[in-house]
Amino acid sequence: MKHFDWRVIHQESGKKNHLHSKATPIYQTSAFAFSDLDDLEQFFSPENERYMYTRYGNPNTDELADLVAGLEEAPAGVASSSGMSAILAGVLAVVKPGDHMLIPEDVYGGTYDLFHNFLTDWNVQINTASFADKNNILSALTEKTTLIFGETAANPLLRVEDIEQLTQIAKGHGVRVMIDNTFATPYFVRPYTLGADLVVHSATKYIGGHSDVTAGVLVGESSLVEQAKKKVIQLGMNVSPFEAWLTTRGLKTISVRMNQQSKNAAEVATFMQEQPGVKVYYPNTLSDHGNGAMVSFDLGHQFDAYTFFKSLQWIRIVPTLAGVETTVSYPLKTSHRSIPSDLQKRLGITEGLVRMSVGLEDSGEIIEELRLALAAAKK
Numbered sequence: 001m002k003h004f005d006w007r008v009i010h011q012e013s014g015k016k017n018h019l020h021s022k023a024t025p026i027y028q029t030s031a032f033a034f035s036d037l038d039d040l041e042q043f044f045s046p047e048n049e050r051y052m053y054t055r056y057g058n059p060n061t062d063e064l065a066d067l068v069a070g071l072e073e074a075p076a077g078v079a080s081s082s083g084m085s086a087i088l089a090g091v092l093a094v095v096k097p098g099d100h101m102l103i104p105e106d107v108y109g110g111t112y113d114l115f116h117n118f119l120t121d122w123n124v125q126i127n128t129a130s131f132a133d134k135n136n137i138l139s140a141l142t143e144k145t146t147l148i149f150g151e152t153a154a155n156p157l158l159r160v161e162d163i164e165q166l167t168q169i170a171k172g173h174g175v176r177v178m179i180d181n182t183f184a185t186p187y188f189v190r191p192y193t194l195g196a197d198l199v200v201h202s203a204t205k206y207i208g209g210h211s212d213v214t215a216g217v218l219v220g221e222s223s224l225v226e227q228a229k230k231k232v233i234q235l236g237m238n239v240s241p242f243e244a245w246l247t248t249r250g251l252k253t254i255s256v257r258m259n260q261q262s263k264n265a266a267e268v269a270t271f272m273q274e275q276p277g278v279k280v281y282y283p284n285t286l287s288d289h290g291n292g293a294m295v296s297f298d299l300g301h302q303f304d305a306y307t308f309f310k311s312l313q314w315i316r317i318v319p320t321l322a323g324v325e326t327t328v329s330y331p332l333k334t335s336h337r338s339i340p341s342d343l344q345k346r347l348g349i350t351e352g353l354v355r356m357s358v359g360l361e362d363s364g365e366i367i368e369e370l371r372l373a374l375a376a377a378k379k
Contacts, residue, residue: 004071004187005255011070013063026245027051027059056233060244067251068207069219071186073193077219078229079244083182083202084114085237086216090198091115091147093227094176097123100144102175104131106347108155109336111180115149117338131161137169147176152184152191156296156331156355157348158283167195176224182206182322183294187258188287197221198228205322206293208250209257215239215247257324257360261293264326264366265358269295271367275374277302293359294321296331299352299377305330308354308377315369321357326366329355 002010013024032051034040043050051057061079069077080086095101103115105128115126129140131150148170150161163179170177178198179191185206191199198220201207208215216239218228232238239247269282272295281296299305309317309330318327319334329335336349344350358366 013066027241030054055238058241060241064244064248068217072190072219074219076222076225079239080216080232080237081239082214083216086200086218089228089231090178090218092231093224094147099146100125100142101147102127103149106154109339113338145175149178151180152189153283158281160283160285163191163194203247208247210250211323213243213246262290264363265293265295267363272297296355303377305352308373311373311376324360326359327357
């Protein structure tokens with residue numbers, strides 16, 4: 001198999017670009033025309049390579065799905081309007097009313113909200129457990145468990161999931177596994193190769209990479225992806241052709257972006273670990289060639305968080321991540337605002353917790369900005 005860096009640039013979508021354009025054209029159309037009724041009927045044949053209506057499929061959206069599936073070494077994929085819609089489509093491909101799902105307690109706040117405050121209305125039982133201990137997972141499974149959901153690196157405390165162990169447990173109980181690989185990206189980790197049935201991305205983040213799109217991608221076992229694609233069509237969760245085209249364009253540079261941003265993050269983590277009173281969360285064991293571009297840290301009692309954020313000059317406060325620019329967010333009041341306060345406290349979602357998305361700037365500039373803000377925030 002070709003190297004990842006080659007595949008991310010040269011890998012072709014399943015449906016060829018018949019115009020032989022160097023860059024895929026933008027198929028900015030809501031529908032496609034047919035020459036006659038026999039031509040129309042061909043769309044519904046098993047050998048179909050035609051398009052009919054963009055909610056059902058489009059060359060740009062299919063290209064995005066195919067490229068991410070290829071990088072994840074998965075057989076199939078589907079693109080959707082956002083990371084949350086991709087998660088929902090994947091869940092609905094597996095879980096039915098009356099079923100049970102198991103999720104980690106340190107899951108992203110938006111995902112926690114979707115599962116606990118939406119799926120439960122549809123008679124899906126959600127169990128939450130600490131995935132740091134295998135026994136917690138085993139004891140939380142029930143006879144009705146059909147899906148275990150996890151994150152390669154938990155948001156925002158960056159605990160690295162033991163995906164192989166998780167999938168082994170699941171397969172021993174006839175349970176499917178879906179992994180959110182947004183933080184790690186296929187550049188560092190490919191959960192499908194480790195046994196996951198489905199892998200999901202908020203392509204808004206590192207897949208697109210430039211903070212100018214909203215998209216999601218779900219990849220994995222062909223039969224499950226086919227079911228998820230039906231949900232995307234039925235619920236109108238498709239991504240627009242232009243958004244898909246932009247995301248695909250951003251994907252071409254994922255190798256160089258992740259390589260440099262990961263190196264910068266390692267240097268930032270080292271600097272923050274040297275600061276007295278600061279607790280640093282950094283995924284040292286993500287992969288053997290880098291640990292991603294996220295660093296979280298708790299300022300503790302020696303620094304004032306309000307002053308720290310206010311003192312930042314060019315690092316902006318942004319409630320998302322993964323752009324080329326370094327940004328910070330405040331999980332307590334953004335991504336994890338909606339989770340119960342007792343769970344916030346147990347996990348460490350505190351008033352001093354900062355989540356940093358490290359960008360492509362010179363690492364020395366990033367560190368100097370942090371140094372000045374910390375000096376200003378020192379109590």
